[in-house]
Amino acid sequence: MKRVRAENPESTAHMIDIHCHILPGIDDGPLSIAESLVMVDQALADGIKTIVATPHTFNGVYTTPSEAVTGGVDSLNRILTDKNIRLRICPGAEVHTCDVFSRKIIDGLAGTINHTGKYVLVEFPFQTINPGTSEELFQLKLKGITPIIAHPERNILFQRDIDQLYDIVGMGCLVQITAMSITGELGTAAMGCAHTLLQRHLAHVIASDAHSPGSRPPILSNGVDAAADILGSMAEARKMVTDIPRAILCGDSIEIPDPLRPLEMKKKWWQVFR
Numbered sequence: 001m002k003r004v005r006a007e008n009p010e011s012t013a014h015m016i017d018i019h020c021h022i023l024p025g026i027d028d029g030p031l032s033i034a035e036s037l038v039m040v041d042q043a044l045a046d047g048i049k050t051i052v053a054t055p056h057t058f059n060g061v062y063t064t065p066s067e068a069v070t071g072g073v074d075s076l077n078r079i080l081t082d083k084n085i086r087l088r089i090c091p092g093a094e095v096h097t098c099d100v101f102s103r104k105i106i107d108g109l110a111g112t113i114n115h116t117g118k119y120v121l122v123e124f125p126f127q128t129i130n131p132g133t134s135e136e137l138f139q140l141k142l143k144g145i146t147p148i149i150a151h152p153e154r155n156i157l158f159q160r161d162i163d164q165l166y167d168i169v170g171m172g173c174l175v176q177i178t179a180m181s182i183t184g185e186l187g188t189a190a191m192g193c194a195h196t197l198l199q200r201h202l203a204h205v206i207a208s209d210a211h212s213p214g215s216r217p218p219i220l221s222n223g224v225d226a227a228a229d230i231l232g233s234m235a236e237a238r239k240m241v242t243d244i245p246r247a248i249l250c251g252d253s254i255e256i257p258d259p260l261r262p263l264e265m266k267k268k269w270w271q272v273f274r
């Protein structure tokens with residue numbers, strides 16, 4: 001396969017990771033400040049200079065009050081400043097689709113990304129979609145909050161049938177796919193679904209969903225390279241870790257392309273002759 005790794009001016013823009021479990025001892029992320037700092041080093045080496053801390057929230061195991069995230073972010077940023085490390089942590093949350101999760105977000109019990117009140121990272125269960133989820137997402141949109149669906153390529157239902165995702169994106173939600181899904185490091189089912197989402201313009205942001213320096217590090221570049229191969233454009237893949245996450249951090253609006261249905265997708269030359 002031809003690798004799309006052409007140098008382009010955008011390659012110098014620093015990357016932003018909008019989904020990362022970087023705060024120590026708050027969820028199933030790093031256990032200590034030392035581990036968080038190793039993850040920061042890994043991110044910097046990869047070209048990431050801004051990380052949104054997104055601890056699990058209301059997932060049945062971790063509640064993670066918004067104030068706890070703010071405190072953890074301030075504390076880690078102080079350490080980075082003291083050490084003259086040029087990476088910044090912003091507050092966020094990975095909010096599980098629990099009962100009335102929209103109300104919890106609207107009431108500020110779970111934080112929006114960078115606390116702009118404009119975008120929030122929402123996680124579905126891996127095996128199902130909870131009843132009423134669409135209505136909850138719609139309630140958020142009515143309040144001007146855009147849900148960003150975290151790694152749907154890892155949900156078994158979307159792996160089997162992504163039609164429901166067309167409706168969710170059609171409602172105005174964004175989709176985040178995980179770098180290690182694109183590269184195949186999270187299994188073939190997640191990889192196949194991630195590639196389909198890219199091909200059909202149903203994925204808008206690439207993030208690491210990092211949890212540790214070992215098996216789940218904050219690395220985006222490998223996923224971007226793999227996405228560039230699928231999209232046929234390094235510039236388009238880079239936007240998914242630069243321009244689009246930057247707009248999300250600032251609470252700016254984002255224009256996304258219409259999703260493609262299979263019949264609308266251009267055939268490759270070998271498909272034409274099949």
Ligand SMILES: [Fe+2]
Nearest residue numbers: 019021094209
């Ligand atoms: Fe996560």
